[in-house]
Amino acid sequence: xxxxxxxxxxxxxxxxxxxxxxxxxxxxxxxxxxxxxxxxxxxxxxxxxxxxxxxxxxxxxxxxxxxxxxxxxxxxxxxxxxxxxxxxxxxxxxxxxxxxxxxxxxxxxxxxxxxxxxxxxxxxxxxxxxxxxxxxxxxxxxxxxxxxxxxxxxxxxxxxxxxxxxxxxxxxxxxxxxxxxxxxxxxxxxxxxxxxxxxxxxxxxxxxxxxxxxxxxxxxxxxxxxxxxxxxxxxxxxxxxxxxxxxxxxxxxxxxxxxxxxxxxxxxxxxxxxxxxxxxxxxxxxxxxxxxxxxxxxxxxxxxxxxxxxxxxxxxxxxxxxxxxxxxxxxxxxxxxxxxxxxxxxxxxxxxxxxxxxxxxxxxxxxxxxxxxxxxxxxxxxxxxxxxxxxxxxxxxxxxxxxxxxxxxxxxxxxxx
Amino acid sequence: xxxxxxxxxxxxxxxxxxxxxxxxxxxxxxxxxxxxxxxxxxxxxxxxxxxxxxxxxxxxxxxxxxxxxxxxxxxxxxxxxxxxxxxxxxxxxxxxxxxxxxxxxxxxxxxxxxxxxxxxxxxxxxxxxxxxxxxxxxxxxxxxxxxxxxxxxxxxxxxxxxxxxxxxxxxxxxxxxxxxxxxxxxxxxxxxxxxxxxxxxxxxxxxxxxxxxxxxxxxxxxxxxxxxxxxxxxxxxxxxxxxxxxxxxxxxxxxxxxxxxxxxxxxxxxxxxxxxxxxxxxxxxxxxxxxxxxxxxxxxxxxxxxxxxxxxxxxxxxxxxxxxxxxxxxxxxxxxxxxxxxxxxxxxxxxxxxxxxxxxxxxxxxxxxxxxxxxxxxxxxxxxxxxxxxxxxxxxxxxxxxxxxxxxxxxxxxxxx
Numbered sequence: 099x100x101x102x103x104x105x106x107x108x109x110x111x112x113x114x115x116x117x118x119x120x121x122x123x124x125x126x127x128x129x130x131x132x133x134x135x136x137x138x139x140x141x142x143x144x145x146x147x148x149x150x151x152x153x154x155x156x157x158x159x160x161x162x163x164x165x166x167x168x169x170x171x172x173x174x175x176x177x178x179x180x181x182x183x184x185x186x187x188x189x190x191x192x193x194x195x196x197x198x199x200x201x202x203x204x205x206x207x208x209x210x211x212x213x214x215x216x217x218x219x220x221x222x223x224x225x226x227x228x229x230x231x232x233x234x235x236x237x238x239x240x241x242x243x244x245x246x247x248x249x250x251x252x253x254x255x256x257x258x259x260x261x262x263x264x265x266x267x268x269x270x271x272x273x274x275x276x277x278x279x280x281x282x283x284x285x286x287x288x289x290x291x292x293x294x295x296x297x298x299x300x301x302x303x304x305x306x307x308x309x310x311x312x313x314x315x316x317x318x319x320x321x322x323x324x325x326x327x328x329x330x331x332x333x334x335x336x337x338x339x340x341x342x343x344x345x346x347x348x349x350x351x352x353x354x355x356x357x358x359x360x361x362x363x364x365x366x367x368x369x370x371x372x373x374x375x376x377x378x379x380x381x382x383x384x385x386x387x388x389x390x391x392x393x394x395x396x397x398x399x400x401x402x403x404x405x406x407x408x409x410x411x412x413x414x415x416x417x418x419x420x421x422x423x424x425x426x427x428x429x430x431x432x433x434x435x436x437x438x439x440x441x442x443x444x445x446x447x448x449x450x451x452x453x454x455x456x457x458x459x460x461x462x463x464x465x466x467x468x469x470x471x472x473x474x475x476x477x478x479x480x481x482x483x484x485x486x487x488x489x490x491x492x493x494x495x496x497x498x499x500x501x502x503x504x505x506x507x508x509x510x511x512x513x514x515x
Numbered sequence: 516x517x518x519x520x521x522x523x524x525x526x527x528x529x530x531x532x533x534x535x536x537x538x539x540x541x542x543x544x545x546x547x548x549x550x551x552x553x554x555x556x557x558x559x560x561x562x563x564x565x566x567x568x569x570x571x572x573x574x575x576x577x578x579x580x581x582x583x584x585x586x587x588x589x590x591x592x593x594x595x596x597x598x599x600x601x602x603x604x605x606x607x608x609x610x611x612x613x614x615x616x617x618x619x620x621x622x623x624x625x626x627x628x629x630x631x632x633x634x635x636x637x638x639x640x641x642x643x644x645x646x647x648x649x650x651x652x653x654x655x656x657x658x659x660x661x662x663x664x665x666x667x668x669x670x671x672x673x674x675x676x677x678x679x680x681x682x683x684x685x686x687x688x689x690x691x692x693x694x695x696x697x698x699x700x701x702x703x704x705x706x707x708x709x710x711x712x713x714x715x716x717x718x719x720x721x722x723x724x725x726x727x728x729x730x731x732x733x734x735x736x737x738x739x740x741x742x743x744x745x746x747x748x749x750x751x752x753x754x755x756x757x758x759x760x761x762x763x764x765x766x767x768x769x770x771x772x773x774x775x776x777x778x779x780x781x782x783x784x785x786x787x788x789x790x791x792x793x794x795x796x797x798x799x800x801x802x803x804x805x806x807x808x809x810x811x812x813x814x815x816x817x818x819x820x821x822x823x824x825x826x827x828x829x830x831x832x833x834x835x836x837x838x839x840x841x842x843x844x845x846x847x848x849x850x851x852x853x854x855x856x857x858x859x860x861x862x863x864x865x866x867x868x869x870x871x872x873x874x875x876x877x878x879x880x881x882x883x884x885x886x887x888x889x890x891x892x893x894x895x896x897x898x899x900x901x902x903x904x905x906x907x908x909x910x911x912x913x914x915x916x917x918x919x920x921x922x923x924x925x926x927x928x929x930x931x932x
Contacts, residue, residue, distance in 0.1 A: 287599020
């Protein structure tokens with residue numbers, strides 16, 4: 099077991115242990131945000147034939163040479179083609195067909211004139227324009243040709259992908275399975291949030307923030323509840339989580355006398371790979387791995403609420419995203435201007451909770467005050483984590499800094515672009 | 516009814532008609548991403564008493580003056596306090612108490628020494644440091660004081676908020692209701708995606724992309740299916756959607772002879788507020804509103820797949836976000852460098868589908884090729900919509916442009932900051 103390793107080394111170690119989960123086939127209507135596990139080839143050409151892009155008239159372009167508002171050309175309207183319909187015959191010179199958006203262009207016609215550029219009469223139409231050849235015609239195969247690879251493995255399914263799959267007739271889609279996460283807490287002092295915490299007991303809030311972090315990362319959490327500080331109770335709950343893809347324990351992996359997680363994990367066959375990462379908050383984070391993938395990846399997060407959330411974000415979230423099939427597994431980063439000077443001792447990388455504020459094209463990052471790892475409220479005020487490098491001692495006010503964006507919705511605007 | 520209005524005027528009009536929906540009380544575990552409808556006041560002080568931030572020893576600071584590695588001070592360990600426990604009595608001079616993270620600091624003690632800075636003996640401890648007063652003590656109320664407003668109305672609940680609510684014992688939370696959206700399609704040519712579209716029929720894909728857009732916007736879609744091109748069938752489906760908060764019809768509001776939506780809506784008591792917005796794709800979008808809020812807001816989107824998605828994004832999505840309680844209802848925008856020159860006729864605002872690519876600190880925007888409103892595939896290749904102003908005719912390659920970010924996850928990184 100390694101100890102006191104650097105943040106990036108720890109991130110590399112945990113990601114090396116993670117694989118995209120196997121495929122499952124799900125309904126298209128459930129697929130938003132999921133990651134495609136198979137390429138999607140089209141067996142269709144879309145549109146299947148040349149079709150009209152507008153409501154108007156299908157014509158032979160040659161009939162309209164020189165047509166204008168002052169010198170309209172009159173054509174006989176010989177039939178009508180609706181979307182989903184078929185022309186009864188080819189169009190002859192001097193003829194037009196009433197046509198609607200999406201309808202196939204009749205043989206003989208080579209151009210569509212918009213209704214707005216015409217004047218409809220009883221059995222004929224006056225056309226006021228001399229259109230370019232093939233105007234307002236969508237070519238067969240303009241969107242997709244049969245045999246095309248339309249979507250590649252790894253595509254994160256957005257609404258456009260869902261519409262595309264529907265138009266190809268693919269109502270079922272093969273995606274990577276969502277990771278299942280077993281979440282447990284440990285400590286005699288803990289009570290569930292609906293119980294009375296008087297007399298010094300502490301509400302087990304970490305299971306709730308962690309479960310929300312799992313959902314945000316695309317995973318499915320199961321809260322196994324609170325283990326008492328005995329090896330037997332810990333073993334009971336850890337065993338209950340062995341069927342999951344990932345197991346997160348909050349509290350209980352430390353140097354203190356009451357910490358039983360490590361020996362119980364070892365008894366279950368899961369040695370720790372590392373304990374302790376040079377970061378603040380969150381030094382006492384542990385990572386364990388069953389040999390040959392015979393069990394879930396195991397994270398022991400620190401018990402302090404902020405430490406638990408920050409270590410989850412740096413190590414567990416990228417692993418869950420990789421399991422779900424994502425290649426971009428890390429938070430977006432922004433360049434921001436630091437509002438006040440920060441100082442620390444060199445040695446550990448600090449993740450400083452910052453509030454973000456837009457000022458024109460600039461983004462200002464202001465630390466949320468007390469950076470104690472017990473001040474959970476600071477996480478409700480922070481939109482980002484400022485990365486204060488391990489060997490650095492000071493960042494002066496006004497410096498440009500890298501901030502991990504915790505809440506992508508913060509980027510949304512009150513006014514349109 | 517207005518017609519041919521500008522994009523921003525249309526956005527103002529639809530947002531003026533939208534209100535945050537009433538409150539519902541839901542389980543904390545379901546609340547991620549929802550918008551708080553009531554302020555959250557704390558009835559608790561957290562932590563409720565001074566407590567230890569580390570595993571170690573509670574001491575009287577005055578006993579340790581001058582202590583060091585070479586001159587440790589030995590204190591009698593008279594009792595132990597675990598998290599959730601209580602000290603049996605006050606600490607006297609010369610005494611220490613074994614203490615664990617989260618445990619209340621005994622009366623008499625004023626400082627905590629980390630276990631790593633001590634050497635434990637049978638009934639005593641040797642301390643190697645001369646710590647600052649109150650070192651490693653978390654003050655009572657450091658996080659929250661009873662009576663504080665901890666979360667304000669309008670907060671978008673992130674994992675930190677969920678953890679905070681849990682620690683306050685709030686397992687139920689009052690949020691704005693999610694908007695319910697009725698989605699319908701219209702056209703004799705349409706078939707559901709699991710049916711055979713041969714013979715010129717067209718797969719009804721818009722209901723699927725629109726439903727996914729609803730989910731992404733935080734709404735709950737119901738797909739009412741396909742209306743045939745008769746006033747009776749349209750009325751049947753529109754009536755089925757009247758209980759929703761918002762009704763979206765794809766196809767059927769145009770100048771063509773086959774468009775029955777407008778008269779049927781008027782028959783049901785819903786006049787159109789506008790039809791036609793000076794934009795491309797998407798000119799023929801309609802917005803209707805029942806007087807005195809006696810029915811859903813009604814949007815008639817164009818039938819072309821890209822036009823439907825783009826008009827949804829500009830007009831329906833902000834309305835749904837406002838209904839869900841958000842104040843930031845518009846897409847994030849990025850400044851990007853345009854990769855190739857764009858030209859158009861002045862008059863309509865163009866939303867140009869662009870792929871985005873990061874090059875160092877720069878973001879490059881490249882149009883996705885054919886901008887026909889029928890090329891749905893372009894939406895699967897686009898991460899953003901470039902805003903090409905109505906009166907502009909050209910944007911030169913290399914210009915900085917505003918891009919609405921369609922896929923915030925695109926910002927995620929393959930490597931950490």
